[in-house]
Amino acid sequence: xxALLNVNKMTHYFGGLRAVHNYNLEIKPQQITGLIGPNxxxxxxIFNLITGVHTPTEGTIELQGxxxxxxxxxxxxAKGLGRTFQNLALWRHMNVLEHIKMAHYSQLTxxxxxxxxxxxxxxxxxxxxxxxxxxxLELFDIKQHADQLVTNLPYGAQRRxxxxxxxxxxxxxxxxDEPTAGMTPDELVQMIKIIRQVHEDxxxxxxxxxxxxxxxxELCQYIQTLVFGELIAEGPPEDIQNNPKVIExxxxxxxxx
Amino acid sequence: MExxxxxxxxxxxxxxxxxxxxFLAAVLVEFFLGYDYISLVLGLPKIPVLFGTLVIxxxxxxxxxxxxxxxIVYIIPILIVTKFTVSMTNKIATALEKTPIWLSxxxxxxxxxxxxxxxxxxxxxxxxxxKLTMVSIILTISINVINGYQxxxxxxxxxxxxxxxxxxxxxxxxLFVNDKMFGTALLPSALxxxxxxFILIIGGFAAALSSLLVAIPSFRTRGDxxxxxxxxxxxxxxxxxxxxxxxxxxxxxxxxxxYASLPVIxxxxxxxIWIVHNFVTSIMGKALNAVRDDEAASESMTVKTKKTKIIxxxxxxxxxxxAGGLFAHxxxxxxxxxxxxxxxxxxxxxxxxxxxxxxxxxIVGAVSISVLGEALRPLELFKWIIIPLILxxxxxxxxxxxxxxxxxxxxxxxxxxxx
Numbered sequence: 209x210x211a212l213l214n215v216n217k218m219t220h221y222f223g224g225l226r227a228v229h230n231y232n233l234e235i236k237p238q239q240i241t242g243l244i245g246p247n248x249x250x251x252x253x254i255f256n257l258i259t260g261v262h263t264p265t266e267g268t269i270e271l272q273g274x275x276x277x278x279x280x281x282x283x284x285x286a287k288g289l290g291r292t293f294q295n296l297a298l299w300r301h302m303n304v305l306e307h308i309k310m311a312h313y314s315q316l317t318x319x320x321x322x323x324x325x326x327x328x329x330x331x332x333x334x335x336x337x338x339x340x341x342x343x344x345l346e347l348f349d350i351k352q353h354a355d356q357l358v359t360n361l362p363y364g365a366q367r368r369x370x371x372x373x374x375x376x377x378x379x380x381x382x383x384x385d386e387p388t389a390g391m392t393p394d395e396l397v398q399m400i401k402i403i404r405q406v407h408e409d410x411x412x413x414x415x416x417x418x419x420x421x422x423x424x425x426e427l428c429q430y431i432q433t434l435v436f437g438e439l440i441a442e443g444p445p446e447d448i449q450n451n452p453k454v455i456e457x458x459x460x461x462x463x464x465x
Numbered sequence: 466m467e468x469x470x471x472x473x474x475x476x477x478x479x480x481x482x483x484x485x486x487x488f489l490a491a492v493l494v495e496f497f498l499g500y501d502y503i504s505l506v507l508g509l510p511k512i513p514v515l516f517g518t519l520v521i522x523x524x525x526x527x528x529x530x531x532x533x534x535x536x537i538v539y540i541i542p543i544l545i546v547t548k549f550t551v552s553m554t555n556k557i558a559t560a561l562e563k564t565p566i567w568l569s570x571x572x573x574x575x576x577x578x579x580x581x582x583x584x585x586x587x588x589x590x591x592x593x594x595x596k597l598t599m600v601s602i603i604l605t606i607s608i609n610v611i612n613g614y615q616x617x618x619x620x621x622x623x624x625x626x627x628x629x630x631x632x633x634x635x636x637x638x639x640l641f642v643n644d645k646m647f648g649t650a651l652l653p654s655a656l657x658x659x660x661x662x663f664i665l666i667i668g669g670f671a672a673a674l675s676s677l678l679v680a681i682p683s684f685r686t687r688g689d690x691x692x693x694x695x696x697x698x699x700x701x702x703x704x705x706x707x708x709x710x711x712x713x714x715x716x717x718x719x720x721x722x723x724y725a726s727l728p729v730i731x732x733x734x735x736x737x738i739w740i741v742h743n744f745v746t747s748i749m750g751k752a753l754n755a756v757r758d759d760e761a762a763s764e765s766m767t768v769k770t771k772k773t774k775i776i777x778x779x780x781x782x783x784x785x786x787x788a789g790g791l792f793a794h795x796x797x798x799x800x801x802x803x804x805x806x807x808x809x810x811x812x813x814x815x816x817x818x819x820x821x822x823x824x825x826x827x828i829v830g831a832v833s834i835s836v837l838g839e840a841l842r843p844l845e846l847f848k849w850i851i852i853p854l855i856l857x858x859x860x861x862x863x864x865x866x867x868x869x870x871x872x873x874x875x876x877x878x879x880x881x882x883x884x
Contacts, residue, residue: 259765281764290765297762299755301822301870309748310755314767316748320776323747324740330747337748377767 218267242428286314290379308341311376483554487543518840558881607784613821615777616757621695624702627804629786633668672786680778717800725794820866
């Protein structure tokens with residue numbers, strides 16, 4: 209199968225600091241890929257580089273064979289890279305339904321004039337978007353919160369709003385930045401269920417950053433380990449679990465003397 | 466408290482249509498009996514203009530007569546008519562509910578305009594106050610797009626207004642008026658009122674273009690820094706106009722034709738409310754809120770943040786330009802001093818008093834600050850102590866303004882209230 213996303217020899221410097229070095233990634237359709245590594249390894253930087261927040265110093269990024277280096281974040285997102293954030297990035301004065309509707313922005317074609325005069329085309333598209341949004345809300349089990357402000361929701365529900373919002377952009381690959389950060393064990397189990405469901409229902413590929421090994425090992429089909437901006441190991445979960453380099457990076461070197 | 470609640474209960478089933486009818490009755494009473502009988506009997510020199518507030522402050526001895534006048538002319542007719550027609554008005558409201566929403570809106574607005582026209586027709590001063598209040602409504606809504614919906618702190622609004630006012634004044638003077646500044650009129654003056662809307666729109670577009678000077682820096686700066694840039698823009702516009710002698714320089718421009726009549730301004734106000742309401746309730750307009758609340762998240766959710774910011778500024782500035790054009794043709798005199806820091810303070814007071822992110826809030830803010838400003842005029846300097854004090858209290862108890870984050874729901878507003 210041809211890869212959806214191809215990252216080749218990506219390197220990035222923040223001033224004199226080399227944050228990412230020679231990073232390669234290949235995501236196949238419907239594959240769940242995990243990126244692990246200790247704090248400060250550059251995992252979120254890689255996310256930001258691929259989604260266009262930063263432009264890589266060197267290297268290429270191709271989405272379905274098309275180069276996306278240098279495009280604006282919103283253009284890359286519209287091409288099919290949806291993402292969530294490590295620290296929730298929700299719009300605090302907007303309700304849940306508006307969040308999901310907002311993420312359809314790139315799919316609207318009625319234009320400014322349409323929105324000024326509330327033309328039939330505008331009304332029709334907005335109605336379609338609303339219908340689709342309710343469908344997503346139902347799927348993520350947050351329909352009962354539809355007209356509440358996100359800040360009033362429990363943490364787990366906020367996470368689900370963020371996921372639903374990312375899915376509303378109609379992504380081919382979903383980027384999840386620590387989807388279980390700050391969750392209780394119960395919520396964690398629920399999250400695994402939701403991610404599995406999204407994976408099956410939408411047939412998306414998923415690329416996730418995570419700290420909790422249990423979560424990563426259970427979900428991912430392929431795992432990369434990043435230390436100080438460099439990949440030290442990659443492969444299926446079983447290989448990673450027993451890889452001495454990974455154990456060293458996480459637990460430190462065993463001193464035998 | 467008990468009485469107030471009972472009183473409220475008594476009138477809770479009156480629909481909007483009923484209230485309008487009540488006001489119509491009050492205005493008719495004033496129109497036919499106000500001067501000849503009621504104010505004469507009460508010993509008032511003339512009909513109190515703004516419900517007597519001006520007279521009260523100038524001449525406190527009149528207070529009992531003023532209160533009596535207000536009760537006889539306004540409160541009693543309104544209460545009697547609304548109470549006795551309640552079953553009829555509810556039936557009408559139910560019937561109107563079945564018609565398309567635009568039709569019932571037009572009927573309500575026409576009735577409202579009729580009442581306002583009658584009320585204002587009694588006195589020229591009232592007409593001027595209403596005109597300026599409506600111009601303020603347009604201004605406040607337009608600044609709410611930038612400062613409320615988009616969440617930037619822009620201080621350049623008097624500048625946009627000045628651009629709109631000057632461009633439209635130049636065009637009307639050039640095309641339709643024989644004056645010493647631009648010589649003879651280029652077009653017959655009979656065409657003037659018909660082409661006036663287009664001239665206003667040109668003024669609006671000029672203001673929108675000028676707003677790019679503030680919009681483009683807003684890509685990189687926010688908050689205090691953008692406030693300083695926008696403040697600079699306002700002063701640049703002001704001193705640029707002061708140094709342009711061919712449009713009067715610091716002396717200003719006068720003798721604009723009297724095109725901004727009450728119905729014209731009313732139509733523009735309604736148009737502003739309608740278009741801005743459509744925009745801010747659409748997903749395109751909600752993008753303004755999204756960019757305000759979290760720019761990075763908006764980018765990742767496919768929202769074009771730069772385009773959104775430019776739209777917010779240009780859209781806000783366009784309506785500010787329209788308001789400026791109307792303002793110039795109401796006062797029929799403008800000079801650069803009009804569009805200075807004091808005007809800015811007034812506009813900001815209106816928008817922050819009324820409520821951010823809400824058109825209703827803007828209307829409330831614009832009406833209350835304009836009317837309060839007029840009513841407290843006899844206090845002269847003390848006016849500028851009282852209004853800021855009120856503002857401070859609003860900021861303490863309602864940090865986002867009186868009515869914030871609420872949109873108009875026309876259907877709910879006009880529905881019948883059968884129990």
